[in-house]
Amino acid sequence: METLYLSAENPDTAVIAGKIIQQGGLVAIPTETVYGLGANGLDEAAVAKIFEAKGRPQDNPLILHVSETAEIEKFCHSIPEAAYTLAEKFWPGPLTIVLPARDTVPKRTTGGLSTVAVRCPDCQVTREIIRCAGVPIAAPSANISGKPSTTTAQHVRHDHDGRIDAIVDGGPCRVGVESTIVDLTESRPRLLRPGGITPEQLRSVLGDLVIDKAVTAQIDKDAVVKAPGMKYKHYAPACDVVIVSGSREKAAAYIHSHFEASDRVLCFEEELPLYKDCAPLAYGKESDVSTLSAGLFSALRILDDPGIHRVYARCPIGEGVAFAVQNRLKKAAAFHIIDAEAEV
Numbered sequence: 001m002e003t004l005y006l007s008a009e010n011p012d013t014a015v016i017a018g019k020i021i022q023q024g025g026l027v028a029i030p031t032e033t034v035y036g037l038g039a040n041g042l043d044e045a046a047v048a049k050i051f052e053a054k055g056r057p058q059d060n061p062l063i064l065h066v067s068e069t070a071e072i073e074k075f076c077h078s079i080p081e082a083a084y085t086l087a088e089k090f091w092p093g094p095l096t097i098v099l100p101a102r103d104t105v106p107k108r109t110t111g112g113l114s115t116v117a118v119r120c121p122d123c124q125v126t127r128e129i130i131r132c133a134g135v136p137i138a139a140p141s142a143n144i145s146g147k148p149s150t151t152t153a154q155h156v157r158h159d160h161d162g163r164i165d166a167i168v169d170g171g172p173c174r175v176g177v178e179s180t181i182v183d184l185t186e187s188r189p190r191l192l193r194p195g196g197i198t199p200e201q202l203r204s205v206l207g208d209l210v211i212d213k214a215v216t217a218q219i220d221k222d223a224v225v226k227a228p229g230m231k232y233k234h235y236a237p238a239c240d241v242v243i244v245s246g247s248r249e250k251a252a253a254y255i256h257s258h259f260e261a262s263d264r265v266l267c268f269e270e271e272l273p274l275y276k277d278c279a280p281l282a283y284g285k286e287s288d289v290s291t292l293s294a295g296l297f298s299a300l301r302i303l304d305d306p307g308i309h310r311v312y313a314r315c316p317i318g319e320g321v322a323f324a325v326q327n328r329l330k331k332a333a334a335f336h337i338i339d340a341e342a343e344v
Contacts (some may be wrong), residue, residue, distance in 0.1 A: 025049075125168060
């Protein structure tokens with residue numbers, strides 16, 4: 001298969017990509033979060049191609065992308081007022097809402113569940129592709145399953161060149177981590193995955209929010225989940241990743257005492273001088289968490305190298321977007337965390 005490359009700047013791109021989606025093909029689409037691997041979300045055969053291309057577990061639900069809030073009524077029922085309030089506040093944007101699914105949404109899209117995750121992305125060309133296709137686009141992140149997510153068209157090309165129909169290049173993703181997911185099908189709103197919309201922002205609208213266990217800890221591989229990325233080791237390079245927490249000085253002392261020639265260090269820009277002999281790679285500034293969010297997956301993809309044995313990673317602390325970065329790094333490390341304060 002020859003993969004077609006389309007620029008978001010080309011006025012014909014939305015029509016071309018929309019036709020491919022209509023015909024059951026796979027198109028990598030840009031969003032503000034990460035690049036998605038998209039197909040007609042109402043076509044089981046097309047959706048099956050997503051799972052095949054990614055090597056994705058069949059019980060891992062997909063997100064339906066819509067072009068505007070009004071479309072959710074076509075695919076969801078019993079929609080609470082809170083969903084419309086969130087959509088008015090945060091859509092288009094990096095927020096996914098889990099709602100009861102109508103029968104028109106295939107079980108392959110929902111991971112066999114009676115609920116479906118939906119969002120309206122903050123990317124004009126992708127919303128126009130959805131309009132041209134005339135169907136919602138089911139799209140998980142466009143990486144090979146379990147690997148670091150794709151935040152540039154070049155990342156998608158590395159993983160899928162010759163394996164999918166088209167890639168739409170919309171430039172680097174602004175947010176850099178997958179969307180926040182909130183479940184509104186229970187008595188209390190539940191955060192299933194943190195992202196660019198923070199728990200604090202959600203609480204300011206909802207007044208209440210439960211943080212699901214899967215956000216902060218590894219859950220059982222047999223657990224039934226309502227959203228992508230909740231139970232499998234995720235976002236990880238081929239090597240082991242170990243998060244080292246604690247002060248800069250204690251963390252550096254621990255890493256230096258355990259560092260081997262085949263290891264690498266993933267740290268904040270402010271910490272680079274501490275690791276000058278440890279092949280450090282900075283993924284952003286601790287003083288500007290948005291740079292960590294935007295740079296994390298690109299850095300993890302650089303570290304996805306068979307010559308690397310272990311990565312010692314530094315993780316931001318605190319709330320807001322830092323909470324989302326913590327979640328992705330902990331998933332990449334399979335929640336392997338060393339407290340340098342207790343070790344040194």
